[in-house]
Amino acid sequence: MRHTVKAASIMSVAALALTACGGSDSGDDATSGEGGGSDIKACLAYDVGGRGDQSFNDSAAKGLDQAKDELGVQIEEVEASQGENDAAREDRLNQLVDADCTNIVGVGFIYAKAIGAASKDNPDISFAIVDDASADSAGDNVAQLVFAENEGSFLVGAAAALKSKSGKVGFIGGMDVPLINKFDAGFKAGAKAVDPKIEIQTKYLAEDGSGFADPAKGKTAAEGMYDKGADVIYHAAGGSGAGVFEAAKANKKMAIGVDSDQAKTAEKDVQDVIITSMVKNVNVAVFDYIKASVDGEQMSGPQEFDLKDGGVSYTTTGGKIDDITDQLDDYKQQIIDGKITVPAK
């Protein structure tokens, strides 16, 4: 989804505990809700689409719901309207402050500047932003929640190489920005790890956000790759991915989904071409951020959620890669153990 790029999440922090301790994320599905979180109010500010977008925003919402259920925190959520500027986003964050939120998450990097400004105006509130680690959003009271998309992409790259019969695979990105470059780099590294001679085609769809919402473009790009012999294509192009799946279906080839388990969330008739998806577990990041506050350990600074934390993963829905999961899990372990370092660009 477009929200791969534009996502923001909010989190709440324990009242005045401003202990800045980073990286204390536990990979396990969170545990022990002590019930001590009642004075925490965790609030999410979504980008356009909000809860129910079947993708990025939904994933963040899931983390929030989990925090409510398991940690007993109060929650609040607001979504954006179309055609906003930074002032509107900043105002939204401030309205959440006014609504007594203690932890506020901006879902999507589009909130970067707004988070930066709001966090300075409200030093007592904890903020978090999903998918941004720039100076725009940085601050003592800001946790920058980012993901090791390169690691997840490595695994699906390996899967693509293992599944490819032609020795040719493809990558389609929505937009040529560092965030998407990370997917690209991981995918290439994974495929090359399996087959150093593999041929990888790469295509970015647009110079702006439209590349994440243009299925026709995605389809054209994918068809070109399939014509040139590729038989597995991985997309990190949001809504444009629907076109990639259509092309795969029409050419009887394979495709790999992104962000959510697309073998479940994509259109029914194309689900069977999706052999796996690189899932970005925004819910894990959101939950961990809230939980840290409940535990009195305020998160701040860049926080990367990787394979180890369960921040990224791959899916097996549909059983298309059941034959290679052992190999994939082996790569996963090597990455977690640090035996393989996945490049990010």
Next chain:
Amino acid sequence: MKFSPRRLVLTLAAPVLAVVVAFVITSLVLLAVGDPVAKVWSTLLSEPRPRTLVNIVNSAITYYIAAVAVAIGFKMKLFNIGVDGQYRIAAFAAALVAGQGWLPGGLNIVLAMLVAMLVGGFWAGIAGWLKVTRGVSEVISTIMLNTISAGLVGWGLRTWGTRAEGSNTRNTTEIPESSQLEGLALVADAPNRVYTLVVLAVLVGIVYWFIINRTRFGFDVRATGESESAAVASGVKVPRMVLIAMIASGAVAGLISMPAFFGADHSYGLNFQEGVGFIGIGIALLGRNHPVGIAFAAVLWSWLEKASDGLQLQAGVSPALVYIIQGVILLAVVIAYEVVARFERRMEQKQVTRQLDTATPEGASA
């Protein structure tokens, strides 16, 4: 037309009627989906916090200029859908130039605004030229130009923009501090400020009013809009007017993002506010192309938009409700104006007949 109390009542009747209709329809929608009607209205009508109030005003400033740009076209029955593309490409060009800081402070701002007007006017002029020389409908050409401008700006941003470490957005060079406008502290207790270039919006409104209503050129514009054939017979060169009107519309469109650019953004990037051109169309319709009407419409629009967050937080309703209200108001206004205009025309005819029948027994009828 002048000082007629009936006319005043009729002028006010349309917007009042529209608002009442919108109120009723929206309430019905709320009832139908089971949302809290009273809570929604009390939230919508509550006094906004100072900070939000400033944001409402700031948004309205942007929308106002956009709507005037659209209205210039409307006056000539030209539908400039391309305001969106025009202001985008103009904003980008202005940001590039202003970022260089070739001139000091205020002069830099003036230069950037001139660039924006030139680029916006040029971009709209393409559509005008196509219409005049090739008969291409401006609706079609401006839609296409919107897409082209998005592509061009994307490419330009990639070529000339820079990316901060860790950031996913790309921005043009930030303008020098001397050109950044701090804003006017018009609202007490607000931590933020009203864009300094609110004066630009006011100026645009006054110039627009003056040119349309007080100059011969404006008369030609109005005449062409009302009846092209009559305008031709009166000596107006319609193709020339079409071209000029398109360029003027585009030039004003170029100014749309200037208040926010100098007052807040300071550079052009992916966080640029999109779609204002389309909002401008709605507001121009709502404000009946009248400079004062547009001002009210812009504030109303912006007010509703900013109420979106509050509605979600306090009334727990979907933000889509705001779109529904905006849509209903727009529809209601268009219909109400038509109804009132017809009523007015009929009244006037009756009045003319009645007065003449009593005044001159021989009458005008055969």
Next chain:
Amino acid sequence: MSTTVTDPPSAAGNATDLAVEVEGITKRFPGVIANQDVTFAVARGTVHAIVGENGAGKSTLMKMLYGVQRPDEGTIRINGESVSLHSPADAIKHGVGMVFQHFMLADNLTVTENVVLGAEKLHGIGAGARAEITRISDEYGLGIDPRDLVADLGVGARQRVEILKVLYRGARTIILDEPTAVLVPQEVDELFGNLRELKREGITVLFISHKLDEVLSVADRVTVIRRGMTIDTVLPQDVTSRQLAELMVGSELPTPQTEESTVTDRVVLSIADVTLAGAGRTVLEDVTLDLHAGEVVGIAGVEGNGQAELVEVVMGMREPARGRIELEGTDISDWDVRRIREAGVGYIPEDRHRQGLLLDSPLWENRMLGHQTQEPASKNGILTNAAARTDTERIVREYDVRTPSIHVTVGSLSGGNQQKLIIGREMSHAPKVLVASHPTRGVDVGAQAAIWDLIREARREGLAVLLISADLEELIGLSDTIKVILRGRITGEFDPDVVTSQELGSAMTGAGKDAS
């Protein structure tokens, strides 16, 4: 006239033999009386023609018969039953169908699809419909194959499809609006063959036209309409096309008597060898014409023979391909409209609603129209509203424009008062030449006389007036010289003091040889 047929036709004494009766129909639009006390009757199974000049009110009348518009007064009876038609569907229900001048067919559909469109309930959309179409086509000899694609059909065949459409919907009375305008002569003959066939099968045809020869060859009865009023109903065998023309344009004794001649020998406007090319043909050819100060030159002609184009060329809306137009010795043929108007050419356009006024604007803004660049409308590019208002008050007073105020929209005035405002406006800028195109069309009788007086007064003041009119009465009464225009050429010149309407009529149709 001696040819008058008593109404209703004596042959049809029984009321039920009348397919359509129209009695005392009046229809007013803001500013225009389109129809006034129109009365006629159409016998079943006949071809009944309605003739009249453009703007005489034929179309409005037909629209009322077809339910598109509703009369303000009067009754319409169909098959002896008084009806109130609110929509075309109502009309169809009563068996009245209409074929418009511009066909309403979808090119990429077949004949069957076009015919059943909107009438799917009658015979379905499949074989049943096809069979019915074939049956109708055979019965009336239309020669239509239901499977043909409309795109492949010629104009004549398309027209027959339109007729078939109407018959398919059960019409027994068909209104044809200017059906021959789009046809070539052979197709016209074919159409007339079809109409006779329809007549034989008991269908009634109402045929609207201003082509008199055609009307005389096909119609059983002819009703003439002028100025929105029924002038007469005649039998074609009793009249010649010349007599019919006189009925159309009016041939009563000219009431607008010219006074003593004020013609001088000073040429104000000189048109020399002006030629104008139109779409595929020459619409003006070598037109040469001099207007002297104090002279009214009338242009007589059947509508569509180049009068409108002549006006457009003089006013600068079109540029002649050849020839010169001089205003007091200055060549103005390549000037634009504004410059020509500023130079002193006043203009009373043929269609005041389209060309002369902004209907939704107040009187005082209309006072500016056409003179935006001049005082009292503007000064140095800035409008001078107050001055314009003051001057509008003066015009209203001096030209007897009857209005409650100068602030009401001009569209709410009657046609005559609108026209008086226009004349007042044009006269206020001391023109040297006045181009008056159908100055009294669509205005009531009272205003007509006033407008005539105003033109006479202009002439007295030394203006050169170019008067285009379809009303021979008006032409003869006002002009010092009458020129006849036929197919874009000036074919004759007459002295209004001695010419008769008959002579003019035949010159206009090209029938007479008396043109000099």
